[in-house]
Amino acid sequence: MSHDTLPWVLLRGLTREARHWGNFPAQLREVQPGAPVIALDLPGNGALQAQRSPASVSAMAVHCRAALQALGVAPPYRVLAMSLGAMVAVAWAHAQPRELAAAVLINTSLRPFGAFHRRLRPSQYPTLLRLALIAADAAEWERSILALTSRRCFGAAESDALLGAWTAWRLECPVSRANALRQLLAAARFRAPQPRPPVPLLVLASARDALVDPQCSRRLAQAWALPIAEHPTAGHDLPLDDGPWVAQQVEQFVCTSKAP
Known part of the structure; x- marks a missing residue:
């Protein structure tokens, strides 16, 4: 298979689904026009919400491999994943490195490269506990998640449309x-393997991430000698806040690194 046609597999984070990528798949296709873009749901989320979520990141990686096989999409793959999804990408790269040509890890927090208070900022505990313990309605949930994960200044109409879609999906x-x-x-149990997986990796981080301290990404990049790019104003949901910037970083990575 030509390097230009290797598929990109997209993996989201905790409780989020493929539709939450929004416009990003199209933005990625603009810079990688020959490559299929496949957004997968993890078990328990999205189209797979009736399934039981695995209690281990490694089992989530096994599911992704099986899902692609069921779709008739053969390796090697390139993976772009954020948060919990990026942990799945790391587990996959460690267990089956020949299946992955490259991976882009966005705003993740792997042990031992981040203390607990950096992997999930304590300032957000009250909001998360309130949502978990009180029966908040779908619209309130999504408003809170947007406030936690985005630093983008949306116009009123754009914000209403986004929250309307997210609420409907929930x-x-x-x-x-x-x-x-x-x-x-x-996610809490997962520990990064040693040594680093033998797969080309790029780390992307958001300087204004209110959920996960970007120091987690910086320490990961330093420990594994990985290239890293940091967006100065985006929040945790970096593809939402600046998808074109993410796509540009991916294109540069593909062109300048050993990644196919």
Whole structure:
């Protein structure tokens, strides 16, 4: 397979689904026009909300491999993933390095490269506990998540449209509390392998991430001698806040590194 046609597999984070990529798949296709872009749901999320979420990141990676096989998409793959999804990409790269030609890790927080208070900022505990313990309606959930994960200044009409879509998806494909807890437990338990996986890796971070301290990404890049690019104003959901910037970093990585 030509390097230009290797598929990009997109993986989201905790409780989020493929539709939450929004416009980003199209933005990635603009800079990688020959490559298929496949956004997968993790078990328990999106189209797979009725399934039980695995309690380990490694099991999530096994699911992704099986899902692509079921779709008839053969390796090698390139993976772009954020947060929990990036942990899945690391586990996959460690277990099956020949299947991955490259991976882009966005705003992730791997042990041992970040203390607990950096992997999830304490300033957000009250909001997260309130949402978890109080039966907030779908619209309130999504407003809170947008405030936690984005630093972008949306216009009123754009914000209303975005929150309307997110709320509709939550109502259509609700993530159970048990599945959310299993995903959180899997993320908390996961520890980065040693040594680093033998796959070309790029780290992307957001300087204004209100959920995960960007120091986690900086320490990961330093420990594994990886290239890193940091967006100066974006929040945790970097593809939402500046998808074209992410796509540009991917294109530069593909062109200048050993990644196909």
